[in-house]
Amino acid sequence: MLINGVQIDDTFAEAFNMRGTRIIITAQNLKWAYHAANAMTGFATSVIGCGVEAGIERELSFEETPDGRPGLSILMFAMGSKVLMQQLETRMGQCILTCPTAAAFAGIESEDRINLGKNLRFFGDGYQTSKLFANANGMAKRYWRIPVMDGEFLCEETTGMVRAIGGGNFLILAKSQIAALAAAEAAIQAMKLIPNVIMPFPGGVVRSGSKVGSKYKTMFASTNDAFCPTLKGVTNTELSPEIESVMEIVIDGLNFEDIAKSMRVGIQAICDLGEVSGVKRISAGNYGGKLGPHHFKLHEIMGTQA
Template identity: 80%
Template sequence: MIINGVTIDDTFAEAFGMRGTRIIITAQNLKWAYHAANAMTGFATSVIGCGVEAGIERELTAEETPDARPGVSILMFAMGSAVLIKQLETRMGQCILTCPTAAAFAGIDGGDRINLGKNLRFFGDGFQISKQFGGKRYWRVPVMDGEFITEEKTGMVRAVGGGNFLVLAESQPQALAACEAAIEAMKKLPNVIMPFPGGIVRSGSKVGSKYKALFASTNDAFCPTLKGITNTELSPEIESVMEIVIDGLTDVDIRKAMHVGIAAACALGAANGIKRISAGNYGGKLGQFHFPLHEIMADTSLNGASA
């Protein structure tokens, strides 16, 4: 398959079942909602080292939030519910409770109910106040800027993490430009986040290492500087490879994001040095979810307009 001169490999991305949740952060204005949300989703690129993968899903207008203030929604994913619950509580306590004017609310009403602000109330040292409206319990915790408002619980659902594709280009700036275009397009979609810095990851990994202590190491088959000395996947003209990793609430959300992202990268085309699109997998045995690139790009129903 060739789109705009870019070869789409006949391969698939392999993804895993994860646990996911959504949190709505509001504040006096968007600036402070972003300060809180950026702190909460900081150091959350990969479950390997961070426990969770998290990112900002989108901005919310005052009409869309529970307390009629502007805000952002955050998606957070982990390999298991225990880690997600622990990380959510820690990050709420250090990033939202601390941030001036910020408040936190559930972004998923269904699913398993997990604690959002339930234990943060004890920060109030007995002065905390519970209020119930419309079947939901909120906590008002007195803090130095006024009151910190948080919903007691949010919803946790089964989600999908690790959808991905690789952009292979003739130069590093060209690979980055294509990935940036892809991220711009993918950010418009709901229910997905791209957890790496700026949505893009350059250190794709393979399973295993020559060092016994490590269970993953650099994906030498895609490292352009090793073309001559390793069993390379790269043709001579490829000088840089970057990857976009996607976590989403459902399988379909990831398919849509991959379709939109690959289409945006390919729009730059061979003329801009974009040569190939590939994807990362482990032979298909580890992950429950497979995303074949050809099938996704042939499916026009995944076009962004329907998102």
């Protein structure tokens, strides 16, 4: 498949089942909401080393937040519910509780609940107060008010946890590093408009895609040598001679459709730049279809209408 001079490989991205949650962070203004959210989603690029993959989904206006202040929604994903709960509580305690004026609320409803402020309340040392408020649907929710030095930290007791998908991806193969990164930036800008997904790596882009296994026994993942341009002559390369740089975009999301949609708008944004941008091919990472149950086929994705 060729779109505007950019070749789309006949391959697929292989993705895995994950557990996900959404948290709403509010603060006195967006600046402090970003401070809190950036801290909470920091060091959350890959479950391999960070436990969770997390990112800021979007900005929320004061009409959209429970306490009527500006805020951000955060998505967080892990391979299992136990890790997700553990990571969420740790990050809540170290990043949101500590951030001036920040408050945290559930951003998703489900029968499965994980703790948001349920254990964090004990920081209040007995001075914490709970309040049960009914929302417009008459559903009662418990909130904790924890006295802190800037006033009160307000936090909902739990948030929902849902089944999710992690590891949607595509690769940008370009004639230069500058061209690959510019294309990746254009893709991320378009993909950020899609709800229910995050791109957890720095700036949404990965330069160190990995393969399963290594020559070293202690490593269970290592550099994806088939896509490393400097190894073209010594490895079973996937790259043609003119490719000098490859960037990857990884997507986690709450459902298959939104991940596919974000891949489509991202790839389309790159194709819109055209062949003159230096981008030659779009490919995707997979493990032969044996490990992940979700396959995002590039030709199918780009064949569907936006």
